[in-house]
Amino acid sequence: MVDAGALALDLAANGVVGVTITWADNNGIPRSRTVPIASLPQVAKRGIGVSTLFAVFDTHDAITFAHHGLATPSGDVRLIPDLRGLTRLAGQPALAWAPGRQIAVDGSPWPYDQRGVLEAQVEAAAAEGLKVRAGYEMEFVLTQAGDLGDSGAEPRLAYHAPAYSPHALLAVDEFVADLLADLAANGVPVNQLHAEYGPAQVELSIVAADPITAADRQLLARQTIHAAARAHGLRACFAPLFTAAGVGNGWHLHTSVWRGGRNLLAGSATAVDRPGLDGAGWLGGLLRDLRALAAITAPSVPSLARLRPGYFASAYQFWGVENREAPLRYVLGSELLGADHANVELRVSDASANPYLALAAVIAAGMAGLRDGADPGEPIQVDPGAWSARDRAACGLTRLPTTPAEQEEALTGSKRLTAVLGEPLLGAFLAVRRSDAAWAADRSLDDVVAAHRWRY
Numbered sequence: 001m002v003d004a005g006a007l008a009l010d011l012a013a014n015g016v017v018g019v020t021i022t023w024a025d026n027n028g029i030p031r032s033r034t035v036p037i038a039s040l041p042q043v044a045k046r047g048i049g050v051s052t053l054f055a056v057f058d059t060h061d062a063i064t065f066a067h068h069g070l071a072t073p074s075g076d077v078r079l080i081p082d083l084r085g086l087t088r089l090a091g092q093p094a095l096a097w098a099p100g101r102q103i104a105v106d107g108s109p110w111p112y113d114q115r116g117v118l119e120a121q122v123e124a125a126a127a128e129g130l131k132v133r134a135g136y137e138m139e140f141v142l143t144q145a146g147d148l149g150d151s152g153a154e155p156r157l158a159y160h161a162p163a164y165s166p167h168a169l170l171a172v173d174e175f176v177a178d179l180l181a182d183l184a185a186n187g188v189p190v191n192q193l194h195a196e197y198g199p200a201q202v203e204l205s206i207v208a209a210d211p212i213t214a215a216d217r218q219l220l221a222r223q224t225i226h227a228a229a230r231a232h233g234l235r236a237c238f239a240p241l242f243t244a245a246g247v248g249n250g251w252h253l254h255t256s257v258w259r260g261g262r263n264l265l266a267g268s269a270t271a272v273d274r275p276g277l278d279g280a281g282w283l284g285g286l287l288r289d290l291r292a293l294a295a296i297t298a299p300s301v302p303s304l305a306r307l308r309p310g311y312f313a314s315a316y317q318f319w320g321v322e323n324r325e326a327p328l329r330y331v332l333g334s335e336l337l338g339a340d341h342a343n344v345e346l347r348v349s350d351a352s353a354n355p356y357l358a359l360a361a362v363i364a365a366g367m368a369g370l371r372d373g374a375d376p377g378e379p380i381q382v383d384p385g386a387w388s389a390r391d392r393a394a395c396g397l398t399r400l401p402t403t404p405a406e407q408e409e410a411l412t413g414s415k416r417l418t419a420v421l422g423e424p425l426l427g428a429f430l431a432v433r434r435s436d437a438a439w440a441a442d443r444s445l446d447d448v449v450a451a452h453r454w455r456y
Ligand code: GLU
Pocket: 139, 197, 247, 248, 249, 250, 251, 306, 311, 312, 313, 324, 347
C-alpha cells in the first residue's frame, strides 16, 4: 500500500503543487482533472466527481446522448488516482501525474471504465496461468508550434531531412535530449527513438511491460512528449494521419504471452519462423478476430483512411513473418536476441484507440485463440496490395473495413470482442463512433484529417 499522506508531503516539499489524474476516453483522447497536492490523501480514497458522460464524448468534444444508458446530463462517477502510477512530471515539475480509475459513486465498479476492462482481461489471463507483456511504438509528426493549420494552411514541419537521418534529429536536438531525459525520469523506459519515414515524423518505442503498465505508460509518454515539444516551441501530432495523402502515424502494439516463465510465441523447434504449437493459437486468435479488433484498435475515421496498401500500415487480413505490410507481423526471436524476443506486432493500431480497451481486446482475442487452437495458416511475405483483386480473392484475403459502417458490422459480428466491452460500454462506444461518422459524412477527408490532428 502506498501511503498517500507521506507521498503528498514529500511531493509538496519538493515543489509539487498539483496532481493531474488522467484517463483516456472512447476516442483515445486523454481527459483529466488536476487536484491540489494537499488533497491527494483524500482524493486517493474517495476520488473526485466527474460526469458520467465522458463515455459518450465524441472526438470533437460533442456529447452524444444516443446511448440509452447515458442519455441525460445527470450523473457522476468518482475518478481515483492509481498511486502506483503516480509520477512527478520531469517536464512539468510543479505537477505530478497519475492514471485514473473510474468507479460508481457507491464504490462499485463502473461498467464504462476502460482501465477496469483491461484489468478484467489481465485477471482472466492469470486465471488460465498466462501472463501477457505488451509494448507500444508511437509515431508522431513534429511541427513548429504556433500555426496549427486551423486557417487551412498546413502547419510548418519541424525539420526537412532524409528519413532516419541523424541530421533530422539534430534540427530538434534540444527537444530530443530533454525528451529522453524526461522519459527516463518519468519511469518510461525507451527502446529507441528515431526520425521515421514520413516528413518530420519521429518514432519512440517503449520497453514491454505488463498490460496495465504498458497502457499507463502510453498515456504518460504522450504527456511527456507534449511537454517537451512545448518547451522547445514544437508541437507533436499523434493523429493516425497528419495529412490525408501522407504516411500515417502507426502506434504498433507488441504482445507476447507467457506460461510459467516461458514465452509461448518463441519459435517452434521444427520451424523457427512461426510460433510453437502451444503459442500459434495466440496469433491465430488475433488473425481470426482482426476485423473486429481493428474497430477497437484503429477506430476513428482517419484510422480507416490510414489503412492503405503500400504504406506499411496494413490493409488486408493476414499475417507475415517480419512483414511490415501485414497487420500482424510475427517478430522472431533469434540466437542473438534470445527466443523470448518473439512477439506479435499489431500494426492496425493508432492513437485514436483507447490503450486499455485496445489491449483488453487483443488479450481476449489471443486467449480465445489459444483455447481454441486457432490456426493462423500460412504467412504471406509480400504486399498483397500489389496483387490483382482476383489473386487476393483466390487466397481468401479480406480487406479490412474501410467505412464506419463496415467497421461497426465487424465489431458487432464478434461475440468474443463485444463481450469484452460488455453491453453498456459497447453501446457507448458505438454511439461515439456513429457520432464521429455523422460529423465526417459531409466533409472532405482533408478537413476530417485536419480536425483530428491535435486531438490526442
Ligand atoms: N508509418 C507506418 C504506419 O502507418 C509504419 C512504418 C513502420 O514503422 O514500419 O503504421
